Amino acid sequence: MIHKINYKISIVLLLAGLQTTFAQKKDENIGTEVVNVVKSYTPTVSDAFKIKETPTLDDEETAKKEVINYNIFSFPVASTFAPAKGRAASVDKTAQEKLYNNYATLGFGSYASINAELYITQDVNDTDFVAGMLRHQSSQGNIKGVKLDDKFYDTGLDLTYGSKKDTYNWNLDLGYQNQVYNWYGLPKYFGDNLSETDQKDLINSIDPQQTYHNFYIGGEIGTTDSFFEKASVKYNRFWDATGSEENHVIFKPSINLGVADYFFKLNFTVDYLNAKFDQPYSASPLVPASTFASENSNVILSANPNFQLVKDDLSVNVGAEVTYLSELKNTYNGVDEGTKGKLFIYPKVTASYKVVGDLMIAYAGAEGGLQQNTYRDFTNINPFLSPTQLPTHLMRPTDSQYDIYVGLKGKLTNAVSYNVRGSYLNQKNKALFLANEYSQDVDNQAYSYGNSFSVIYDDIKTISFFGELKADFSKNVAFGINGTFATYNTDLQPEAWNLPQLKLSSTLDVNFTEKWFAGVNVFFVGERMDLQIDQSFTEIGTRKRTLDAYFDANLNVGYRYNERLTAFVKANNIANQAYEKWLNYPVQQFQVLLGASYKFDF
Numbered sequence: 001m002i003h004k005i006n007y008k009i010s011i012v013l014l015l016a017g018l019q020t021t022f023a024q025k026k027d028e029n030i031g032t033e034v035v036n037v038v039k040s041y042t043p044t045v046s047d048a049f050k051i052k053e054t055p056t057l058d059d060e061e062t063a064k065k066e067v068i069n070y071n072i073f074s075f076p077v078a079s080t081f082a083p084a085k086g087r088a089a090s091v092d093k094t095a096q097e098k099l100y101n102n103y104a105t106l107g108f109g110s111y112a113s114i115n116a117e118l119y120i121t122q123d124v125n126d127t128d129f130v131a132g133m134l135r136h137q138s139s140q141g142n143i144k145g146v147k148l149d150d151k152f153y154d155t156g157l158d159l160t161y162g163s164k165k166d167t168y169n170w171n172l173d174l175g176y177q178n179q180v181y182n183w184y185g186l187p188k189y190f191g192d193n194l195s196e197t198d199q200k201d202l203i204n205s206i207d208p209q210q211t212y213h214n215f216y217i218g219g220e221i222g223t224t225d226s227f228f229e230k231a232s233v234k235y236n237r238f239w240d241a242t243g244s245e246e247n248h249v250i251f252k253p254s255i256n257l258g259v260a261d262y263f264f265k266l267n268f269t270v271d272y273l274n275a276k277f278d279q280p281y282s283a284s285p286l287v288p289a290s291t292f293a294s295e296n297s298n299v300i301l302s303a304n305p306n307f308q309l310v311k312d313d314l315s316v317n318v319g320a321e322v323t324y325l326s327e328l329k330n331t332y333n334g335v336d337e338g339t340k341g342k343l344f345i346y347p348k349v350t351a352s353y354k355v356v357g358d359l360m361i362a363y364a365g366a367e368g369g370l371q372q373n374t375y376r377d378f379t380n381i382n383p384f385l386s387p388t389q390l391p392t393h394l395m396r397p398t399d400s401q402y403d404i405y406v407g408l409k410g411k412l413t414n415a416v417s418y419n420v421r422g423s424y425l426n427q428k429n430k431a432l433f434l435a436n437e438y439s440q441d442v443d444n445q446a447y448s449y450g451n452s453f454s455v456i457y458d459d460i461k462t463i464s465f466f467g468e469l470k471a472d473f474s475k476n477v478a479f480g481i482n483g484t485f486a487t488y489n490t491d492l493q494p495e496a497w498n499l500p501q502l503k504l505s506s507t508l509d510v511n512f513t514e515k516w517f518a519g520v521n522v523f524f525v526g527e528r529m530d531l532q533i534d535q536s537f538t539e540i541g542t543r544k545r546t547l548d549a550y551f552d553a554n555l556n557v558g559y560r561y562n563e564r565l566t567a568f569v570k571a572n573n574i575a576n577q578a579y580e581k582w583l584n585y586p587v588q589q590f591q592v593l594l595g596a597s598y599k600f601d602f
Helices: 002-026 196-205 375-381
Strands: 102-110 111-122 128-139 152-165 166-184 211-221 229-240 245-259 264-276 293-310 316-334 341-357 360-371 398-411 416-435 452-472 479-492 502-511 516-525 528-535 540-547 552-559 566-570 580-582 593-602
Touching: 002 375, 102 552, 102 566, 111 360, 111 593, 211 375, 229 375, 245 375, 375 416, 416 528
Parallel strands: none
Antiparallel strands: 102 111, 102 593, 111 128, 128 152, 152 166, 166 211, 211 229, 229 245, 245 264, 264 293, 293 316, 316 341, 341 360, 360 398, 398 416, 416 452, 452 479, 479 502, 502 516, 516 552, 528 540, 552 566, 566 593
């Protein structure tokens, strides 16, 4: 029925369309008409008809779900597979080396040399400990071509008692050192104007021995959770066999405050020095020593506040050092020159920046300071110093006005590190060693034959370049090399006496096996200049002397018999050179030392 009605409606619509078409063709001229628009056209969008997500089913009957029941039949299956049990992979472990608290070393070698050390440490309780070291090094000399006795002895004893608490620690130190040297460096032309018999008699009359004594006592205290970081004090008394003596006291407290990335530190220094000498270089032993007695005392007071910022890859330390020098006493031959005082201000600025992490770190700085020069410090550098210096000349502090430097350091690989630096140093009153004049007076002292040295001062500007390379190729091989090149610009002196322009050194340490090991140390020192004043009976004059550059190589080989006992052999100056470290002072040539070291506990 419905289909029939739809069919009739379709026929009626078709006929109406045909009629309209014919009407349009019949009346082609439809004429014109004026249309007045009274309102703008406003289009609208009718609502869209959305299909429902869940359609309505118009089917007469909705299909019903069939109910399906599943039945699972389980039955055992025989299997012969047996999985292997898992096993943890083994890790190769090296036996941990036992650490001993004490050791003893003893060696004997050529030139009748002896090298001995004894170190002992013991815990008193859970926090306190006591330690001590006894060391001795000596040689009977017999250097080829030397006319005077050239043996030396160096013996020292150091004792320490300390305590380590949870919030603080402290230690007390006590020690003594005895050194024996000889002024054996006679000029090459010594006694040329004398007969062979007179020359022998003169040499036999010279007793070139000099003895140094040093006693010290001091202590240090530090904290872990206080703004007071640490403080140290040390008293040092130094004297020799000719009546010269020196008393040196230095006190250094330090305060440290830190908040987040900012740190503030304040360092103080009190440095007191008193020195006495009996005679000047030209004095005759027939004249009472009191006639030429001299004494001087000074104290250096300094404060060094500095502020440190650590931010990401940048570290900056900005500070200054304010120093006051007071010359308390300065007397010679009973005449006191009075007290003097002077104020110094030095920069203390450093900075570093990690350009490429730890691979490349750029650093720079500008620092200065007032350095206290002491008789003991000079003899540690040059033991052939004459004990006749005027305190006003010997004990003058060195004023390092500024040391400006820039550099790069970092790692080329995980095993290779480097460091290069260039610097410009400006110093006033820099100490230089200069050979004493040569004379053949009848009443000469043992050090008055041109075989000793004096200390002179000059203002020196130094430009230097330093480079260093270190490599740990493995846990068994370590290598290092460094070098320094420097140029000196003096003020009054024609040369920077006894200062080399070039210094090189290199080390190599190898563990061949668990038992065998070896090490090599090589160094090179360039030419130096000195001055020899000749006041002999036949000639009076002044001559510059050039000390040749020298190369020295040293080798040591060791065998670990067990964890306690190690045997070693050392060979020094393998190139067998009789070079002069100081003017007229040749060193021992090829040397061999055999010895052993033993570790133990009580």
